[in-house]
Amino acid sequence: MSALLEVDSLSMRFGGLLAVDNVSFSVTSDEIVAVIGPNGAGKTTVFNCVSGFYHPTGGSVSFNNRPIQRLPGHRIARLGLVRTFQNIRLFRKMTVVENLLVAQHTRVKTNLLHGLLNSRAYRRSEEEALDRAVEWLRRVRLLEVANQPAGTLSYGQQRRLEIARCMVTAPKLLLLDEPAAGLNPQETRALDDLLLELHHGHGVGILLIEHDMRMVMDISHKIVVLDQGRPLATGTPAEIQSDPRVIKAYLGEA
Ligand SMILES: Nc1ncnc2c1ncn2[C@@H]1O[C@H](COP(=O)(O)OP(=O)(O)OP(=O)(O)O)[C@@H](O)[C@H]1O
Numbered sequence: 023m024s025a026l027l028e029v030d031s032l033s034m035r036f037g038g039l040l041a042v043d044n045v046s047f048s049v050t051s052d053e054i055v056a057v058i059g060p061n062g063a064g065k066t067t068v069f070n071c072v073s074g075f076y077h078p079t080g081g082s083v084s085f086n087n088r089p090i091q092r093l094p095g096h097r098i099a100r101l102g103l104v105r106t107f108q109n110i111r112l113f114r115k116m117t118v119v120e121n122l123l124v125a126q127h128t129r130v131k132t133n134l135l136h137g138l139l140n141s142r143a144y145r146r147s148e149e150e151a152l153d154r155a156v157e158w159l160r161r162v163r164l165l166e167v168a169n170q171p172a173g174t175l176s177y178g179q180q181r182r183l184e185i186a187r188c189m190v191t192a193p194k195l196l197l198l199d200e201p202a203a204g205l206n207p208q209e210t211r212a213l214d215d216l217l218l219e220l221h222h223g224h225g226v227g228i229l230l231i232e233h234d235m236r237m238v239m240d241i242s243h244k245i246v247v248l249d250q251g252r253p254l255a256t257g258t259p260a261e262i263q264s265d266p267r268v269i270k271a272y273l274g275e276a
Contacts, residue, residue, distance in 0.1 A: 026051045026086060026195050026227045027072065027103070033080030034067050041067045043251040044081070047244075051194060051227040054217065056238045058231070058262075059248035060271065065231045066108065068248070069197055072229075073105045074098040085195070102194035106184045106201065108231075114173030118164055118183055121172050122155035125187045151190075158186040162216065178209035185216065189224070196220065198230040202237050210234060214241050239263065247271070 025048035034042040042064040049055045057065045071078040074095035083091040090098050113121050159165045162182040167175060172183060181201060188196055201217075202210045214237060220226045232238050238245060239259040247254040247262060249271045255262060262268050 024087075025049065027229065028084045028087075029068070029072065029081070030083075031081035032068065032071055032078050032083065034064075034071055034076060035079045041251050042071065042078070042248075045246075045248065045251075045253050046081075047246045047253075047256055049195065049227050049229050051225055053243045054221055054228040054230070054241055055244045055246065056230050056232055056242040057246045057248065058233070058235075058238060059254070062250070063248040064251040065248060066199060067251075069105065069199055069229075069231060073103065073197055099191070102192070103197065104188040104191055104193040104195075105197035106181075106188060106199055108199045108203065110177075110180050110184055112172040112180060112183060112187070115171055117169050118172050118175065119152075119155050119159065119168040121183060121187055122158060122190050123151055126151045126154065126190050154190050155186075158189050161189075161219070162186045177204050178206070178212075181205065181209075181213070182216065185220075189220065189226075193226060195227040195229065198228065198232075200231055200233065202232055202234040210237055213237070217241055 027049040029048065030046050032042055032045045033040065045068060047055070057068060059065055067076065070076040071091070072083050074090065074093055074097070078091050082089055085098070085101055085103050090101065113124065116124065156165065159168050162185060164179060164183060164186065167179065172180065175183065202213055205213060217228060218241060221228055242259055244256065245259060245262045246256050247268050254271055255265050255268050257265065
């Protein structure tokens with residue numbers, strides 16, 4: 023299967039600091055790929071380069087065979103590459119369902135005039151957006167809290183809402199920055215199931231940064247290990263777990 027995301031010789035320099043140094047990897051729509059490494063290894067910087075928050079200072083990023091390293095984040099999102107953040111970023115005062123409706127506004131195909139005239143096309147697209155929101159709330163088990171302000175949800179629920187917010191835009195690739203952070207073991211297991219369902223049931227490629235090694239080893243097909251910005255190893259969970267360089271740099275510390 024050809025790669026959905028191709029990261030080639032990626033580098034990112036901040037003044038004197040080379041935060042990402044010559045990193046290459048790929049993700050197909052058939053894969054769950056994890057990026058791991060000690061604190062400060064450059065994981066989030068790689069995500070920021072891939073999702074258009076930073077323009078890399080070297081190398082290239084292509085998505086569906088199209089170079090994206092110079093595109094702004096919103097254009098990349100429209101191509102089908104969407105992300106979550108380490109710190110949850112929801113509209114806390116809006117209700118859960120409103121968060122999912124807002125997320126779809128770049129997608130709903132109507133213009134301002136249609137909206138002003140309350141045309142049939144506009145109403146239909148709004149109805150479809152609501153149907154999609156409800157469907158995803160059901161899948162992430164948040165339907166019963168649909169009308170509560172997002173800020174009142176538990177941490178685990180907010181994490182699931184963030185994923186639903188990505189999914190209503192029908193992405194091809196989902197980037198998740200520490201999705202299990204702050205979750206209890208039970209919630210983390212539920213997250214495993216959700217990610218596997220997205221992958222199997224919806225054909226979405228997944229690239230995640232995660233410190234929870236149990237989760238990484240259980241659900242990833244491929245793991246990319248970074249250390250001080252540099253690529254240390256890439257392989258299957260079994261290969262990574264038995265790689266002495268990785269054990270020394272990372273797993274040995276855990
Ligand atoms: N905007 C920035 N300006 C300057 N330095 C930065 C910037 N963003 C990141 N860095 C530096 O780049 C290095 C890599 O940081 P990054 O956040 O990518 O690491 P990480 O692997 O995601 O770490 P963590 O696991 O703690 O989230 C760090 O030394 C960090 O201080």
